Amino acid sequence: MRIRVLGAAAGGGFPQWNCACPNCRAVRSGNDSLRPLLQSSLAVTANEKDWYLINAGPDILRQIESFASLNAGPGIRETPIAGVFLTDAELDHTIGLLSLREGSSMTIYGTKMVRSCLQSAFPVFPMLKNYCSWEWQSFNPGIRQKVGPLHEEDGGTIIVEPVPVSKKPPLYAKSTQELDCHEEIWEVGLVLHNEGSGRCLAFFPTLEKITPAIEACLKKADILMVDGTFWSEDELTGMGAAARDAKSMGHLPISGPTGTLELLASFPAERKILIHINNSNPILKKDSVERNILERLGIEVAYDGMELEV
Structure with missing residues (x-):
């Protein structure tokens, strides 16, 4: 199973033209120690023919x-794009569906709350009903699902295991009463299993907290790709860029007492990679102290074009 990182950035991509954070200013001034990134997304295939996007x-x-x-x-x-796996209904992960409207044979996968959102609060499917006839397949958290060609002899089957992450709806959907169900799962992580090799990759671009189920997935996976949005809890509030801290945005920071750094370093996975990285995060700078800390612990920073085999 081949996996390609199409984009490794969080938010609206990196750098943002109107952002005054140190990293964006440095990129605009030509600092070559920083590499601009596109919005977080993966592409995965098991046969080099049928490709599935993870978020659009x-x-x-x-x-x-x-x-x-x-x-x-x-x-x-x-x-060659056979479908899209959606980990949530955030604009940064779904707005690209509008640009894929000419792919009439695609299948979209996500939780039932994501489907409801794309029917109403952000009505992608009603908007596109006269352009394409996509099929919808629901992810049921905790249940493995085979995804691939109808005829298994064609190869290309991927086993997708959705894992509950959060019951937090997108900001734009919070005021939509028909979607106001706090007991439903909005965000999932995905464990991608390769039956042939017996190996798997755990992809969690957002982590609100590490539940026992999530920790179990991170312990068993051969490769980890996890939330690297913020280095510190007060990263944005400290620079006056936001009123909410990392945790209230649904992200565990990398460092600090509630951070993921030490736990991530303790897992046995052969590769541990941070993805979904905000433009304010100092790990984007190759010569930063924070980047050196990660390298000493064997933790990688994802970049556009990175490729993996599972």
Whole structure:
């Protein structure tokens, strides 16, 4: 199973033209110790023919154009993108669906709350009903699901295991009464299993807390790709960029008493990678103290174009 990082950034991508944080200012001034990133998204395949996107953000067209395996053709309106796995309904992970409207044969996967949201609060499916006829498949957290070609002899089957992460709806959906169900799962992480190799990758781009179920997944996975949004709890509040801290935004910081650093370092996975990195995070700077701390612990920072085999 081959996995390609299409984008490793959180938020609206990195750098943001109107952002005054130190990292964005440094990139705009030409500092080559920082590498601009696109919005967080992965592409995965088990047969080099059928590709599945994990989340589709605002940079999706640039990401497709930059990776030849996702380019359209050879037939008219033919695309190697067979479907999209949605980990949540956030705009940064779903707005790219509007740009994929010409892929009429795709299947979209997500929780039932994500589907409800894309029918009403952010009505992607009603908007696109006259452009394409996508199929919907629901993720049931905790239940493994086979995804791939109808005929297994074609290869390409991926086992997807959705794991509950959060009951927090997107900000734009919080005032939508019909979606106001605090007992339903809005966000999931995904464990991708390769039946052939017996290996798996755990992908958790957001972590509100580490539950026993999440910890069990992180302990058993061969490769980890986890929330690296913020280095510190007060990263944005400290620079006056936001009123909410990391935890209230649904992200555990990397450092500090509630951070993921020590726990991540203790897991036996052969590779541990931080993804979904905010433009304010100092780990983006290759010569930073924070980046050196990660490197000493064997923890990697994802980048656009990174490839993995599972």
